[in-house]
Amino acid sequence: MYVLGYTGYTRDSRVAAGVRSPFAKADQNFDTIFEFREGEVPFSMFPLGYFGHDASAALLKDGVVVACAAEERFTRVKYSLNLAGNTLLPKQAIAYCLRAAGISINDVDVVAHYCDFTPDAIRRRVALLRPCFSADDMGLVDESFHNVYAAMMSSHVVREQFRQMTGSLPSTFLSVRHHLAHAASAFYPAGFPEALILTIDGVGEVESSFLGVGRAGKITELRSSFIPTSLGALYLILTVYLGFKSLGDEYKVMGLASYGDPKRFRNGFGELVTLNGDGTYATPCLAKRDLHDELIRAFGPARIPGGPFEGRHADVAAALQEALHHAVLHTLAYARKETGLVDLCLAGGVALNCTLNGVIARSGLFRNIFVQPAANDEGCSVGAALIAAAQHGELPPPAATRWKHAYWGPEYSPDEILHGLEGFREQLLWEKPADIAAAVAHEVASGKVVGWFQGRMEFGPRALGNRSILADPRDAGMKDKINEKVKRREAFRPFAPAVVEEDAEVYFDMTGLRDSPFMLFTVPVKKHQRAVIPAVTHVDGTARVQTVSRETNPGFWRLIMEFKNLTGVSVVLNTSYNVRDEPIVCSPGDALRCLLSTNIDCAAVGEFLVRKRHAR
């Protein structure tokens, strides 16, 4: 049986001139996110808007993943947004999944979508927000919710849009509750027979968090958090307060937090995030009508996007990060005691917070932790599909659903790569070394910044050694060099290390972790190694480590081992293969265009080592 899961909504069918979603980036700042826009509600009350982002598709055959991919990789526009900031459906990602399985849409038995908006869900949403609005505003919000529901989110509209997108509508179409899709995306791929499951994001239909138990192939809910409580929403609002963009810039806050001291604003955050005796938390500030002014009163003026950083900004980020740690650990400690479960699964956008994940690992609360590599809504396509497969009794035992890797995207044959190269014959030269891994290790060891494009593309926002840019971690100046050559990131943001898993303990304090294959845990770099790998050691002595397994990525593993032979160090700097504000490269053409438009020194595309004819 084939099950297709997908994420995303589109408002294309109703888009009107001048109407923009909260994702419209151009004028987004701390003042404008609170403005009321037609068809929407103020940001603080509904921070992720109505409109799905991170459109993606996933295909299962008999309960086993065949392919998963994010639409942004094909459209080349980040987070699957179109130019007006509105979201798109995953048309190309679905086409890829079908191609990978060698089937057509008519062969799909079940389609599963990642949200379940019903009239009742909308009524509950309105009821939850009622105390937060004046009677006049509430009228607007109520009307707005119902209008958008009817135009975009009702199952009738969702199904019709699917039919228009694919030209077909399978007889079984399942709308899966959002947090259940997140929960499934973590539980089934974890491969644990039983586990505690926590999902945290901005908001689904009405929940911002879900706590449950996975056991015997089923997920049972313990309790959920409902808006206006939302750690994801609070984090997002403060991301914008700090002068970054919502949706995607949360990493920058995490990086900035390492420079700050949480003490200065600890009391302020104590009021923003409160902990309850029953293991729950609340964010009462999000229910306040004057949240904008209150945050400015508490922390000073918002940082203007692109403006200078003050110590105060880092201190706000540090206190926010600390408040997040306290709230999540509070929930987990309670649930661990309540259930006795020793294995943990995490998903939801907040589970991409590697610093938080590292703190959970080091807390000693759990024996094993699995974080879905596509913990954001991208992963809900596979989560929704897994729920559908479980309902149809299609899921194999946990050991067979376990993800050892996240390489579920497209791959390209040597012929396809050669064809891509031929298109750039005027600008590029290539050779076929006897051993591409050894050749690249040699380039990296001699200080080059090298594109590494191999095998199937990663699912989730991290490049894990198949669509990566690699460099020498021993050179303290490498961060600036990569930023100058290709990335152009803020100087405070760290780059990540990839280490062969056998040597992880040599460089990193892996307390509470067996491995970190998806680059989702921040861990301390051992003190005596910080000077050895300065380019991947953050200001606070930590690193967002990826452990590389010989079994799941033999080519990348061997590259690092060759680098070790040359240098004695079994770590390389691994950053995603893309330029700033573009999605990670998907096809050989994308990789070659990126090579040509930046100062990357060379790229290994499949078995070919590619250089520019004329250095820029």
Ligand SMILES: [Fe+2]
């Ligand atoms: Fe979500």
